[in-house]
Amino acid sequence: MDAKINKIKSWNIHSARKTYGVKDWSNGYFDINEQGDVAIMDPQHSESNAVPLMKIIEGMQDRELQMPVLLRIENILDQSISDLNETFRRVIKRVGYDNEYRGVYPIKVNQQAQIVEEIAHFGSRYQHGFEVGSKAEMIAALSTLENIDSMIICNGYKDQEFIELGLEATKLGYKCVFVVETLTELPIIVERSRALNIRPHIGVRVKMTSKISGHWGATSGERSVFGLSSRQLIEAVDYLKETQFLDCLQLLHCHLGSQIPNIRDIRMGVVEACRYYADLCKEGAALAYIDLGGGLAVDYTGKQSSSDQSRNYTLEEYCEDIVDTIKSTLDEANLPHPTIVTESGRATVAYTSVLLFNVLDVNRFDASAVPDEVASEHELLKNMREVIGYLKPQRLQECYNDAVYYRDEVRELFKRGHIDLRMRSIAENLYLTILHSIKDMLADMPRVPEELAAITASLADIYYGNFSLFQSLPDSWAIDQLFPIMPIHRLDEEPTRRSILADITCDCDGKIERFVVDQQIENTLPLHAPKLNEEYYLGVFLVGAYQETLGDLHNLFGDTNVVSVRLNADSSFEFVKEVHGDSIADVLSYVEYQPREMQMRFRNKVEAAVKEERITAKERQQMMNTFNASLQGYTYYEKETIAEQQSRIAV
């Protein structure tokens, strides 16, 4: 048992809140109820009761929606959008800023139709628009936006077709802005606008020199691959002047990067943006919008600090810093206040999705009872037994060194055939016994030497979760992104195990070994020992941003089931949408297999076996049924047996 858990005398839900930091990262959307379940706090009906996730899982079971499931909570998305808009509105009023805020959602952050449609819907009352980076996203934006007064910000490289789509949107009435990222786009915009006789809205993306900290810092700075340098900006202005399009240059765009943890960097970026803004106005541009891009961070660790996966500011402070800085900088330059645009993606969608999965198996590294010494026992094993005798807190390092030395010697002799498998197994068991004793003694020590600290992690359990890291949490694998992970039930019970998580891909990279526990980053997560005949469920939170469409088909695990719920004022909830995840046939066809042909080939194989009298026709049919049911099945671990599945399909 770990030191920290030991010290908590009697466990209750407050201990659970503290251990898993629920209040720190959940933004008020999740909490632990008196029964020890994680519950969704309905942000829109604060007077109603929270809805336990376990209750939603029961509903999924009734609908035969198997784990893993990506759960989306509509109310949270709705609330995130209104929080962003309302906070800007409030701050603008308080500061006396003389213009308004317009938000746009960058579709790349989560392109799933359901999310984009919900944002268009919930955002329409705020004229919340979209940021698009490709023709495909442009088409998604045009077909889903509900409010014609919403903005469409077009970033990325734009060919003629992209520009024509944007000009049509402008004609329809949308405030569609072409943000120029390279000079080659300008002549196409000018030429197509003339040809279609539409005055375009043009923006310029500037290259920021303000350096920011955090993982995405490289997006900014001189070598950033995006945006125009000051030299190119002047060239653009001159070109637009020459072609008589300078009055169309209305928006200044800058994007410092995603997940900016430090408010100081945001302020510095805004100051630099304002300088560009003021001087472009001086050059005769009719600027009326300042677009600060994304960057509003999510506090994944809940530490409220300027470290990588956190943020040292609130939404209120973010808005205040932006509005305040623009106001004071432009007042000084005697310029009217522009409309403020931001492109918050991560902070808008992260909270709305939770990945839920069950634990399939646990691998423990406990020592079993040490068998009594036998006369013929090898000297090395006797030495190991002696180590157990002289173990005490003052000699832990020495004992550890001895144990490692003897174990390695035993392994060496085993290789050379001097020690047999049974003896080696006793030695390994003695080794584990010593390590567990050391770990227990370390728990009571104020300071633990680094080398010994690794012992605790090395003895941690491995919990196998029914999910694919590569499909559902790609950033956890690719960039060591931390997500809050915790059991979603039994939290009134003390979690007595320490463990790491492995997924079912059997890939050695498919594991999670970094967690936020008690505000510290630790290598293991406190979990409960699973009970016999009872599922144990974990939730990974804040997974709505960047995870869903970055995922890959590692080991051909496909999309998970997705369930969307909406909470009602009377504490009830409804399943508003469900999307069944990929079947095995689906994922096979993604990599160019043809399931029909595979069925045919398998059929020929088993039919040949019948002909050769290796199997009966009845057995053949059984094989075919199993094969076909598998093809139609879920790619993840299913609790239902194939026979059950067949009878279900047969009905």
Ligand SMILES: *Cc1c(COP(=O)(O)O)cnc(C)c1O
């Ligand atoms: C990715 C991106 C965003 C979104 O940034 P978040 O940090 O997720 O809010 C906004 N604007 C541009 C141009 C981007 O490339």
